[in-house]
Amino acid sequence: xxxxxxxxxxxxxxxxxxxxxxxxxxxxxxxxxxxxxxxxxxxxxxxxxxxxxxxxxxxxxxxxxxxxxxxxxxxxxxxxxxxxxxxxxxxxxxxxxxxxxxxxxxxxxxxxxxxxxxxxxxxxxxxxxxxxxxxxxxxxxxxxxxxxxxxxxxxxxxxxxxxxxxxxxxxxxxxxxxxxxxxxxxxxxxxxxxxxxxxxxxxxxxxxxxxxxxxxxxxxxxxxxxxxxxxxxxxxxxxxxx
Amino acid sequence: xxxxxxxxxxxxxxxxxxxxxxxxxxxxxxxxxxxxxxxxxxxxxxxxxxxxxxxxxxxxxxxxxxxxxxxxxxxxxxxxxxxxxxxxxxxxxxxxxxxxxxxxxxxxxxxxxxxxxxxxxxxxxxxxxxxxxxxxxxxxxxxxxxxxxxxxxxxxxxxxxxxxxxxxxxxxxxxxxxxxxxxxxxxxxxxxxxxxxxxxxxxxxxxxxxxxxxxxxxxxx
Amino acid sequence: xxxxxxxxxxxxxxxxxxxxxxxxxxxxxxxxxxxxxxxxxxxxxxxxxxxxxxxxxxxxxxxxxxxxxxxxxxxxxxxxxxxxxxxxxxxxxxxxxxxxxxxxxxxxxxxxxxxxxxxxxxxxxxxxxxxxxxxxxxxxxxxxxxxxxxxxxxxxxxxxxxxxxxxxxxxxxxxxxxxxxxxxxxxxxxxxxxxxxxx
Numbered sequence: 001x002x003x004x005x006x007x008x009x010x011x012x013x014x015x016x017x018x019x020x021x022x023x024x025x026x027x028x029x030x031x032x033x034x035x036x037x038x039x040x041x042x043x044x045x046x047x048x049x050x051x052x053x054x055x056x057x058x059x060x061x062x063x064x065x066x067x068x069x070x071x072x073x074x075x076x077x078x079x080x081x082x083x084x085x086x087x088x089x090x091x092x093x094x095x096x097x098x099x100x101x102x103x104x105x106x107x108x109x110x111x112x113x114x115x116x117x118x119x120x121x122x123x124x125x126x127x128x129x130x131x132x133x134x135x136x137x138x139x140x141x142x143x144x145x146x147x148x149x150x151x152x153x154x155x156x157x158x159x160x161x162x163x164x165x166x167x168x169x170x171x172x173x174x175x176x177x178x179x180x181x182x183x184x185x186x187x188x189x190x191x192x193x194x195x196x197x198x199x200x201x202x203x204x205x206x207x208x209x210x211x212x213x214x215x216x217x218x219x220x221x222x223x224x225x226x227x228x229x230x231x232x233x234x235x236x237x238x239x240x241x242x
Numbered sequence: 243x244x245x246x247x248x249x250x251x252x253x254x255x256x257x258x259x260x261x262x263x264x265x266x267x268x269x270x271x272x273x274x275x276x277x278x279x280x281x282x283x284x285x286x287x288x289x290x291x292x293x294x295x296x297x298x299x300x301x302x303x304x305x306x307x308x309x310x311x312x313x314x315x316x317x318x319x320x321x322x323x324x325x326x327x328x329x330x331x332x333x334x335x336x337x338x339x340x341x342x343x344x345x346x347x348x349x350x351x352x353x354x355x356x357x358x359x360x361x362x363x364x365x366x367x368x369x370x371x372x373x374x375x376x377x378x379x380x381x382x383x384x385x386x387x388x389x390x391x392x393x394x395x396x397x398x399x400x401x402x403x404x405x406x407x408x409x410x411x412x413x414x415x416x417x418x419x420x421x422x423x424x425x426x427x428x429x430x431x432x433x434x435x436x437x438x439x440x441x442x443x444x445x446x447x448x449x450x451x452x453x454x455x456x457x458x459x460x461x462x463x
Numbered sequence: 464x465x466x467x468x469x470x471x472x473x474x475x476x477x478x479x480x481x482x483x484x485x486x487x488x489x490x491x492x493x494x495x496x497x498x499x500x501x502x503x504x505x506x507x508x509x510x511x512x513x514x515x516x517x518x519x520x521x522x523x524x525x526x527x528x529x530x531x532x533x534x535x536x537x538x539x540x541x542x543x544x545x546x547x548x549x550x551x552x553x554x555x556x557x558x559x560x561x562x563x564x565x566x567x568x569x570x571x572x573x574x575x576x577x578x579x580x581x582x583x584x585x586x587x588x589x590x591x592x593x594x595x596x597x598x599x600x601x602x603x604x605x606x607x608x609x610x611x612x613x614x615x616x617x618x619x620x621x622x623x624x625x626x627x628x629x630x631x632x633x634x635x636x637x638x639x640x641x642x643x644x645x646x647x648x649x650x651x652x653x654x655x656x657x658x659x660x661x662x
Contacts, residue, residue, distance in 0.1 A: 082456070137409070141407040141410060144403055144406060144407070145393065145403065145407065148394070148398075148399055148403055149397065154396075154463065157460045161389075161393060161453055161457050162390075164453070166411065168445075169410075172414045172442065173413050173414055175414075176417040177413075179417070179421070180421055234477075249554075251554070252543070255543055256540060259543065259580075315540070316540075319537065319540065321539075323513055324532070327511060327512060329556060330555060463513065463515060
């Protein structure tokens with residue numbers, strides 16, 4: 001039963017598999033993003049409250065969702081790397097951090113741009129924004145730690161430990177910020193109008209969401225390939241390939 | 243048991259030989275708080291409103307001062323290798339180091355924070371909440387900081403990396419700790435944030451020695 | 464007492480040596496030789512249990528063969544005295560802390576030296592203090608990385624005596640040394656590591 005797992009973990013096998021998947025993932029990501037963004041930015045009706053300003057949702061929500069999911073994925077890859085000492089998981093961990101950090105930055109910037117017309121200010125110390133900011137710091141910590149090591153395997157193991165501690169921490173941060181915020185409620189936070197959103201608004205959102213995840217998958221697979229090539233640069237299969 | 247005693251006794255010996263190491267954080271705390279006082283208007287009543295944040299952040303930064311060296315000397319002179327090979331489980335070694343860091347750095351800071359809080363204009367109830375929060379929160383700082391110190395022990399630029407890695411992880415402790423003081427200032431009950439702090443402390447005490455020992459093993463491997 | 468089977472060790476992404484097989488019998492000293500950077504220290508670290516092997520295995524009989532590891536670093540805290548250092552190691556390993564003075568005297572450190580901070584000692588005195596750990600507890604396998612480093616002729620003779628006693632008592636030693644081994648050691652075997660990693 002575990003043979004597929006071991007086969008997947010073998011660097012040359014995974015490299016070739018990724019090579020075969022990548023065009024499909026790329027095309028699907030581009031198609032879904034095009035559908036989602038054109039549908040959302042051009043064809044969807046304006047919100048009855050927020051007018052056209054709501055359209056930033058088509059970038060903000062997918063990237064925010066990706067930033068959280070990628071962090072979790074990084075921690076899972078870290079656990080796999082620590083438990084089974086699997087090189088591939090180490091590469092996935094190292095490759096995910098910059099992509100996740102990028103998604104977090106985009107989510108934060110779009111959130112701030114959205115905040116200006118909605119809340120009248122770019123930044124409020126709201127639970128979601130603040131925990132997203134802490135998430136960015138956690139990503140940057142993993143990247144910084146990884147850069148500081150010379151030995152790639154030691155770096156990956158240290159990052160794995162940090163990612164696992166971080167993933168325990170994220171819910172605590174989220175909860176603490178919420179609690180802190182509710183203690184002295186700032187009055188300006190406007191709840192987003194929550195009438196059920198219509199299909200011509202929702203469908204492009206789902207497309208953009210799927211497209212963003214596939215885009216991340218594309219970036220991560222490419223980075224994993226690079227990492228594998230670099231780490232295995234002295235082995236036969238890399239020499240054969242290049 | 244005698245092995246744990248030997249570890250703690252060694253920490254005490256080391257501390258007795260290098261007094262500046264553990265005198266520096268309390269001094270740092272006093273200077274930072276004094277500077278906040280001097281930076282504000284004389285006798286500004288608003289200072290008391292910011293006192294919880296000032297005191298907690300100053301405590302956190304003061305504790306960070308000595309964290310970088312927690313495992314560094316042992317790593318450099320080869321002691322850490324021998325500790326890894328000793329029959330005592332490495333998580334107990336890590337726990338002893340963290341405990342000694344708290345006793346030498348955290349505890350003096352807690353005791354010093356009470357008069358400093360009064361200096362910034364906190365009333366008695368708020369000072370009590372501050373000290374209670376610090377008693378629960380500073381061990382968490384030692385634990386999380388010690389874990390990061392173990393992660394970065396072999397690295398040349400650990401001094402820069404350490405605060406960057408510790409601060410986001412320690413956000414909840416600061417929020418609940420400062421929150422307890424603010425609640426006390428507003429006359430609200432303080433038990434909720436203190437319970438949260440105690441819960442975080444329980445998580446730290448049970449989990450950190452293990453991840454810390456994994457980080458140390460990674461550093462010698 | 465120790466059997467190494469087709470052992471490979473790498474550092475970073477570099478393979479230091481591959482396919483090393485060697486056995487150590489009781490009463491035997493294995494002298495690992497080779498150029499700088501060929502993996503002598505890594506081999507000792509792997510046997511000590513500090514380093515994971517890339518491939519192959521190290522088996523010992525009995526399974527949990529107790530071993531002393533003295534690396535090229537002395538593992539002495541500079542601000543403590545040799546006596547305090549030894550007391551700490553004795554306590555950590557469950558040996559008799561009262562033996563610290565005795566073992567330091569056995570490696571030729573006088574009462575005055577034992578009570579000075581390690582920081583103020585000479586390299587040879589530090590090395591002797593580190594080697595004194597071997598005597599805190601009898602353990603069958605000694606792993607010594609450049610134990611003769613910094614020792615004077617007296618010190619080398621002294622360590623040779625310790626090694627001789629240990630080997631005669633049926634113990635095993637694996638050590639590296641860039642200087643010639645002292646004469647008069649029984650059952651010395653040379654293990655030369657070269658760049659290609661073949662013994």
